[in-house]
Amino acid sequence: MTKEIHMTAVQTDNEDITAALRRKPRFNEIVIQSFLFICATVSILTTIGIVYELGKESMNFFLKVQWEEINKTLAEPLSETDGVLLTGTSGAAIAEGDLIRIDQEQMMVLSTSDLTLEIERGVNNTGIAPHSAGRVIYLARDVSLLEFTTGTRWSPQVGSFGIWPLLNATLMTTVIAMVIALPLGLGVAIYLSEYASDRTRNTLKPIMEVLAGVPTVVYGYFALTFMTPLLRLVFGADTVSIFNTASAGIVIGILVIPLVSSMSEDALSAVPRALREASYGLGATKLETAIQVVVPAAFSGIAAAFIVALSRAIGETMIVAIAAGAGPAFTFNPFQSAETMTGHIVRISGGDLSYDSIDYNSLFALGLVLFFFTLGLNVVSQRIVRRFREVYE
Amino acid sequence: MDLYSDTRDVPFDSRTITRHRRGRFWRFVYGASTVVGIVVLILLLLNVINSVFGFSAIENRIQPDDLAINGIPIESLHKNDLVFILEQNLSAGLIRRLADDLPFEERSRENVYDLVIEWVVDPEVIASWSLFDSIFNRDRIAEEMAERYPAADLKFLSWLTWKFITTPQSSDPENAGVRTAILGSLYVIGITIVFSFPLGVGAAIYLEEYADPKRQINRLIQTNINNLAGVPSIIYGILGLAIFVRLLSVLTSGAIFAGSAGDATANGRTILSAGLTLGLLILPLIIINAQEAIKAVPSSLRLASFALGGTRWQTVWNHVFPSALPGILTGTILAISRAVGETAPLVVIGASTFITSDPDGPFSKFTVLPIQIYQWTSRPQAEFHSIAAAAIIVLLVLLLSLNATAIFLRNRYTQRL
Numbered sequence: 078m079t080k081e082i083h084m085t086a087v088q089t090d091n092e093d094i095t096a097a098l099r100r101k102p103r104f105n106e107i108v109i110q111s112f113l114f115i116c117a118t119v120s121i122l123t124t125i126g127i128v129y130e131l132g133k134e135s136m137n138f139f140l141k142v143q144w145e146e147i148n149k150t151l152a153e154p155l156s157e158t159d160g161v162l163l164t165g166t167s168g169a170a171i172a173e174g175d176l177i178r179i180d181q182e183q184m185m186v187l188s189t190s191d192l193t194l195e196i197e198r199g200v201n202n203t204g205i206a207p208h209s210a211g212r213v214i215y216l217a218r219d220v221s222l223l224e225f226t227t228g229t230r231w232s233p234q235v236g237s238f239g240i241w242p243l244l245n246a247t248l249m250t251t252v253i254a255m256v257i258a259l260p261l262g263l264g265v266a267i268y269l270s271e272y273a274s275d276r277t278r279n280t281l282k283p284i285m286e287v288l289a290g291v292p293t294v295v296y297g298y299f300a301l302t303f304m305t306p307l308l309r310l311v312f313g314a315d316t317v318s319i320f321n322t323a324s325a326g327i328v329i330g331i332l333v334i335p336l337v338s339s340m341s342e343d344a345l346s347a348v349p350r351a352l353r354e355a356s357y358g359l360g361a362t363k364l365e366t367a368i369q370v371v372v373p374a375a376f377s378g379i380a381a382a383f384i385v386a387l388s389r390a391i392g393e394t395m396i397v398a399i400a401a402g403a404g405p406a407f408t409f410n411p412f413q414s415a416e417t418m419t420g421h422i423v424r425i426s427g428g429d430l431s432y433d434s435i436d437y438n439s440l441f442a443l444g445l446v447l448f449f450f451t452l453g454l455n456v457v458s459q460r461i462v463r464r465f466r467e468v469y470e
Numbered sequence: 471m472d473l474y475s476d477t478r479d480v481p482f483d484s485r486t487i488t489r490h491r492r493g494r495f496w497r498f499v500y501g502a503s504t505v506v507g508i509v510v511l512i513l514l515l516l517n518v519i520n521s522v523f524g525f526s527a528i529e530n531r532i533q534p535d536d537l538a539i540n541g542i543p544i545e546s547l548h549k550n551d552l553v554f555i556l557e558q559n560l561s562a563g564l565i566r567r568l569a570d571d572l573p574f575e576e577r578s579r580e581n582v583y584d585l586v587i588e589w590v591v592d593p594e595v596i597a598s599w600s601l602f603d604s605i606f607n608r609d610r611i612a613e614e615m616a617e618r619y620p621a622a623d624l625k626f627l628s629w630l631t632w633k634f635i636t637t638p639q640s641s642d643p644e645n646a647g648v649r650t651a652i653l654g655s656l657y658v659i660g661i662t663i664v665f666s667f668p669l670g671v672g673a674a675i676y677l678e679e680y681a682d683p684k685r686q687i688n689r690l691i692q693t694n695i696n697n698l699a700g701v702p703s704i705i706y707g708i709l710g711l712a713i714f715v716r717l718l719s720v721l722t723s724g725a726i727f728a729g730s731a732g733d734a735t736a737n738g739r740t741i742l743s744a745g746l747t748l749g750l751l752i753l754p755l756i757i758i759n760a761q762e763a764i765k766a767v768p769s770s771l772r773l774a775s776f777a778l779g780g781t782r783w784q785t786v787w788n789h790v791f792p793s794a795l796p797g798i799l800t801g802t803i804l805a806i807s808r809a810v811g812e813t814a815p816l817v818v819i820g821a822s823t824f825i826t827s828d829p830d831g832p833f834s835k836f837t838v839l840p841i842q843i844y845q846w847t848s849r850p851q852a853e854f855h856s857i858a859a860a861a862i863i864v865l866l867v868l869l870l871s872l873n874a875t876a877i878f879l880r881n882r883y884t885q886r887l
Contacts, residue, residue: 116672264503292811392702394814
């Protein structure tokens with residue numbers, strides 16, 4: 078009897094202990110974990126936001142017909158049967174083949190002579206209606222993907238939206254920057270990792286970091302007030318204009334030197350000492366060891382550094398906005414002024430930009446191009462690191 | 471046969487000398503590239519300093535000596551006499567405007583004296599020379615002065631003065647200052663910190679302490695953060711324009727909080743939008759830096775805490791986070807100093823460039839230091855370049871003190887761990 082009682086007591090005790098040891102749902106922990114997860118997803122939302130907004134507004138840029146007010150009015154009343162209209166003298170010119178709109182009615186311009194336009198009424202199933210004199214004429218603007226990707230003229234005022242002048246200027250500044258930054262950056266990296274003593278390295282690296290931390294607008298000031306006058310002094314003020322892509326490109330190059338050197342230096346330092354020792358042991362000089370053993374071993378890191386620097390140079394904005402010039406120009410002369418994609422975005426968004434204008438939408442189309450360029454380069458650089466990385470030990 | 475007899479007098483490898491010479495040459499080249507980097511930094515600073523200080527030719531509209539009353543120079547005149555001079559020389563409308571700002575009775579003598587200098591004497595810089603010109607070409611400057619500006623005084627002046635820091639923006643380079651820009655920068659950065667620090671650290675803790683790296687979603691988040699860090703800042707400006715300025719304009723213009731000190735005219739181009747945009751911009755940097763700091767915490771700390779029955783959050787909050795904090799702070803400060811210097815995204819979301827009144831809250835229009843520098847640099851006149859240079863020095867000092875704080879934190883706390 079007593080034994081039985083004892084048994085049950087033990088049993089209940091066991092049950093209590095199991096219950097006590099069972100994992101309790103901790104609501105606080107769950108709430109906190111969910112909150113932290115949400116923090117992490119903000120970055121995903123940012124990417125989605127970038128892609129969605131750039132994509133949406135770019136679609137508007139390419140697909141939606143924009144009605145631009147060109148300051149032109151109807152000079153004489155237009156009845157329902159008229160096939161010819163007379164416009165006022167002010168405002169931008171209307172060319173043959175343009176689509177125009179008065180009130181709700183759309184019309185296709187068949188031929189023009191001075192201020193008279195021969196028109197086809199009621200295009201796109203819009204109803205034909207009489208219009209009184211003084212009504213505003215809107216001009217349709219649409220941009221085809223073909224024009225955007227192949228056109229060599231960008232002037233929104235007259236409706237030319239070919240990306241090449243902007244893209245070309247971007248490529249020019251980038252190429253100049255890379256010509257400066259890659260050899261110098263790699264040189265600095267090799268010096269710091271292979272030649273410099275610990276003490277020199279510990280003094281020089283912070284200096285390079287300071288160079289990397291200077292805001293780009295300061296570099297822009299440097300380009301305009303130092304590099305441009307220097308170029309004008311060397312090549313003559315006649316050949317070099319005040320705003321030019323060469324000056325901007327060189328300074329962008331200077332800007333990315335620390336980026337190239339610090340990433341490459343990390344890659345070079347990661348090469349194990351044994352490789353160097355083996356090379357010395359075979360009688361190689363320091364230079365031969367550095368160039369033929371260490372640099373190839375660190376190739377993936379160096380290549381990644383180059384690509385990141387390239388992407389940085391393409392996206393660089395303030396230096397080109399200040400020093401490269403305002404006004405798209407399709408030129409291969411680095412001493413002429415030309416506007417890059419980023420420079421153009423800054424200039425047109427600087428004023429009061431009205432939403433849903435074609436300028437506003439063009440900003441997003443340029444942004445999208447820029448985004449894909451830099452994203453592509455970043456992805457490639459990560460691929461290279463993963464694919465060609467030499468793993469030691 | 472003696473193997474060595476033939477080669478004893480010839481070096482065993484005749485190319486050794488050339489190889490070593492080549493080695494020395496390239497060593498010099500590599501050293502030179504490093505020197506170039508340092509020289510550029512020095513040139514950058516010299517170039518800025520060069521335009522901040524130097525001789526200026528100053529022409530007064532009315533010579534101060536002509537204003538003396540009964541032979542007493544204006545420096546020692548009584549306040550009432552100074553007010554009299556103002557009334558004598560200025561239009562009634564201007565006097566009324568000045569009195570509207572603050573009645574003359576309530577102004578101090580110094581203040582009235584400043585008004586006399588600003589409005590009556592009205593000194594104007596008609597030419598200025600750079601520091602190097604001022605030092606090395608004094609004779610030429612003196613000649614040029616005598617020839618072209620006989621009525622002007624030659625003065626060695628610094629564009630960077632206490633007055634420059636404390637006065638608001640003006641269209642006149644002599645009277646322009648960066649007060650509104652500094653305040654704007656501080657407001658914007660404040661919002662950036664409040665927004666991005668908790669989010670960034672939270673995300674880093676999640677990725678390092680909670681996330682299972684095998685799960686697709688966590689890998690996606692990590693890759694995505696690495697990619698976002700490489701997106702050009704101007705893209706964030708476009709995003710900010712579309713989302714904060716336009717889509718959320720009800721929120722960012724303060725219209726939703728009717729009755730508060732909102733400035734409805736700013737239509738979303740406000741301090742709040744700017745702070746949030748920069749917050750998104752530096753979020754990936756903060757996350758990556760914080761992740762590094764958390765990774766550096768030894769796992770024995772975590773295991774000890776778990777062994778004592780600590781839950782995951784207790785472990786993180788009481789052990790991992792405090793140990794990682796100095797590293798997190800250092801990384802955050804570096805990210806913030808990036809945000810302080812950012813210009814392009816703020817131009818895109820529409821920072822106002824000409825503002826004379828201090829920002830009074832998150833919903834007011836704003837300008838920041840880099841924008842001021844950009845604006846002044848874009849003007850053709852040399853005087854504006856000089857004040858741009860002065861503003862650059864202010865910005866660099868601000869950044870330098872931020873970086874010094876970061877280094878101080880790093881040194882102080884890493885030794886203790």
